[in-house]
Amino acid sequence: MADIRNITVSVNGESYTRDVETRKHLADFLRQDLDLTGTHLGCEHGVCGACTILVDGEAMRSCLMFAVQADGKDIVTTEGLVAKDGTLNALQQAFRNHHALQCGFCTPGMLMSLMAYLRDHKNPDEAEIRRAISGNICRCTGYQGIVDAALEAADAIHQNAGV
Amino acid sequence: MKPAAFKYHDPKTLDDLTGLLKNKEDVKILAGGQSLVPMLNMRFVMPDHLIDINGIDELNFIKQEKGTLSIGAMTRQVQLAHSSEITKTCPILQEALSYVGHFQTQNRGTLGGSLCHLDPSAEMPAIACLLGAELTVKSDKAERKIAFDDWALAYMTPNLEPEEVLVSVDLPVWQEKHGHAFVEFARRHGDFAIVGVGALLVVDKKQNISKVALCVAGADVRPQRLHDLEKSLIGQPATDETFLQAGAQARNIEAFSDAYVSKAYRQRLSGVLVERALKQAHERL
């Protein structure tokens, strides 16, 4: 008999109520139950950062939380960054400008980590940005484009203009 | 890599928690989850019951009382890192925290979780060891206070009975003017340290060492105070030569070998980092 709980979660501004098995982690819940496949699974042991989302505004690894732990919480995923008319936000646009993605698999996690970091830090320098993304692994880009994109978008995100 | 099935519980009070611990067998407590959930995902642990204590607000606090910093077990690492109270009274804790994981893991990870997990080179246990922390554990029946020296029993084994939970940690912070430094060597930013060293240092008017505490984490399976070395440093001049000798002596520390790092290298790092920690602590005086 599966252990099931009923949860209500807000994701990207919309409320969802679902029954979920307690052993299902939050990333799987978003991807499978809510069809929000932008959040990716790269390791399922909390190192690669591809699964990073915002929970009540803070960046966290969704593979290390169970869906039931998100009951009552506010979640933002990469799908929530884009404006209703499809316009990319300042960070996404900066990623585009600086070739900060190649295969795109780590990208959602990178974006969410940087959204939180840039919001909370004013005028970060390169070394600080590199530390900020040290919890997100990219195998394609070598990080330079990502750093440049973050530097470009830092002001806009910090002043909330890009969100 | 999906967990095996468990029965999930989320008590909202400490009493509910200890009640559960009394009645259930084969239990794992879920705190920040940054260490436990990977193990659950990989099926390294498969408890019948998973008790999520993230809803127990009374376990989350930072209090300063007469020279003792008292911290609830469920206080998040991010809270510790940003606490102005801790910046004022125990900056070495925040310096150690700067090495702990990444900001995403600090948003979830807790002080209590790290102290119960007891990874050999973990920074929080190292600080608790350095300061001679006292840990409070509770069960349904009773409360125990455990000195850190008695807390780490063996490799990743805390002094906890199955029906007990760690509730809070008291850190007796140094009141007098002192220098502090936490240095560690890890392969990459945020990685588990190979070796980490915490140092606290007081010098007298003649610039001789009058009080010193040194803790090494990662050399052996539990963090250790270098009591003998500390004793030998009292009265020594606080100079580079003294620190160099201290480092040389620290190389005799008990250390273990594993598939990645040799005993000799752990010993060497201990020596190098003890010297560097003492130097830096001195510079900060």
Next chain:
Amino acid sequence: MQLWKQLMQSTKTRGFEPMGARYFGARVDRMEDETLLTGNGQYVDDIKLPGMLQGSFLRSPHAHANIKSIDTSLAEAVEGVHAVLTYKDLPSPLNQPAVQPYPSPAIKQDLRPYPLAKDEVSFVGEAVAFVVASTRHIAEDACAQIMVDYEILPACVELRGAMNEDAPRAHNGTPDNLVARLNAKYGDVDDVFAKADHILKTDFTQHRGGCHAMECRGVVGFHEPIDGQLTIWSATQCPYLIRRSLAQQMDIAESRLRVIAPDVGGGFGPKAGYYIEEIIVPHAAMVLGRPVKWIEDRREHFVTTNTQRDSYWDLEIAVSKDGDIHGLRGNIMLDCGAYIPYGLLLAVTTVVPLPGPYKLAAMDIVEDVIFTNTVSNSPVRGAGRPNAAYTMERVIETVARELKIPSADVRRRNFVRKEEFPYKTGLTHFNGNPMTYDSGDYHALLEKVMKLADYDGFEKRQEQARKQGRYLGIGISSCIEDTGAGPYEGATVRIDPLGQVHVVTGAASQGQGHKTVIAQIVADELDVEIEKVRVEIGDTGKFPQGVGTVASRVAVNVGTACYTAANEVRDKALDLAAQLLEIDRDDLQIADGIVQDKGNRNVNISLGQLAHKLAPMTGGFIPEGFTPSLEATSYEGSKGLPHASGCNICEVEVDIGTGEVNILRYSVAHDCGKKINPTIVEGQIIGGVVHGIGNALFEQMVYDEQGQPLSTNYGEYLLPIATEMPRIDIVHQETPSPLNPLGLKGAGEGGTIPAMAAVVASIENALETFNVVIDYYPVTPQRLCELIDEGSKAAE
């Protein structure tokens, strides 16, 4: 924002280099990005089909064992389980070993795995059973209930001892562990060595890490019951290889199979294989009559995705007293792992790029490819080329060190000179063709990178640092890279009645921006706005034939094919327009998709209208002298192998207390011929260099003596992360390739190929006072401390 406007904006900020073309050579923003940035990528795990079930493999926990029995009864009884498959459930012909996608007569023992292990397992991770259930959780629960009785056998793990008479055999009943013995030989080696002033020695082990794309592998199988078509989505670099191999495996026509590479999150080589999961998952879908999905988890990736690993090199160098390198001879031992899924591809690419950018009169290298009870070896970013480049650079450094000649000078003496192209190295490729470098200028490349790295200023930097007790070092590394390998890739370019340009190609992409560079080429040839070009890739159902995305071959081959096809379409359009408008063809031009009279722009007809003319419905007619449809297909590729080249300089600081290596500066001079999109090229270089630094300093797959992989998580297996990586400065050089009309050379691996050698050389330079010579990478701080201590003791 219009893509076109963005192009203008981006070219303004980055300095547009006019090449007589609007898009070729421009830093066009990628058309792939918007989808990926908004979380709308469609990777294999994002595929959801009605009734889809989830699969999980039970894998061998032993490196070498006999299977005595398997009891699946408890697993079958788990609620939610739909099937439990083992070898005995596989119908003929699936109960035969996996086909060899790369057969070669040189393979002595072509041992291939059964799709599910039959009675022997040969590496930890080999698939023994497959469970299909309603969720992955339940499938894993059921796997845990399968009882396998193993008889553990001795495992062959250690490479150096694997050819000893008493070494355990990696496979039961085999005479030895030899897969193949190759000999790369040319010139008169005995003569050259007899006459040499000096014979120097060098030996070392190279340990290259694994794939570790952020996306693991995955397969979805779907069997359409009505027409019998079997559709397979796989995170693969080679959909056509899978189609071909599966057709052979299942003994069915290729036309019944459709293999699709969806968005793929990084490939790097190991996703270019043919894996047993690609047999079993579709088979399960057929048997169950429901779509089946299997997604590799990261633990599985560590133990079952093919990886590159160890090669041991033992060499002698014949050199003159002035540093002219005349010959090289010696042996290589290459760890093949348990099977040979890439045939001898890696073994060949490990030796064929020797002697790199240098002129050697003679060479005789024997390479033994050896079975071990570990996961099969596979090309990883660069395939064997990084190994060959590393070896040549070790040779250069050995000569420089022992003859006390600056290594830059040793290079200058021995480089192939620019007047000597096309240059035949003397080596014949195993395919029978002489290895020929088409174009290049290695001397200029070296000068460029030395300037970029302020090489001349280093001595002073090193001195200043030494006064502070700090140890700085600098190292150079040069390489060539054969790219654009055949046999072909194809493309169809078609214009529709609305003037939209459709390009379809079999090439697959894992992040290289192929769609964008293809669109750039086609938009230029047709003189249309790039946003009118739509590109489809990686689907055997949409394009008839293809090969695969490996070895930096796609831009060269598909670029050429697209260029050729687009020009055929252009010719057809102009011919038709001339006929319809009754104007001389030479008086026509195309601008923004409109064919117009150069003298009078009001006389015009759009490409869309022309397309419409060539695709009439009932009652219409095709104009005289024309075939239907404004389209063309081309399989034109490069003739021969265009050779890219690179030269890297790494500057490091070594902490002699901890052995920590800190990279202060990294400079690259790179020549990949004409660049379609400089931004994409730079992205490949930077990513490649970081990958190479990871190999040099961090990535190590650790096994115990029983062949048990120990480093199977990202806490223990270290990938390069942002904090330890330097900024990488790049200067470009362009020696166009004469082998294809666009002058292209591949760019996907030129960053990785020389990187390890540059890092290792810089560390040795920093620790010169301790006489440190490095014979293994990845170089760990612990190892450096040991070497420093040994060097210090020797000095006393």
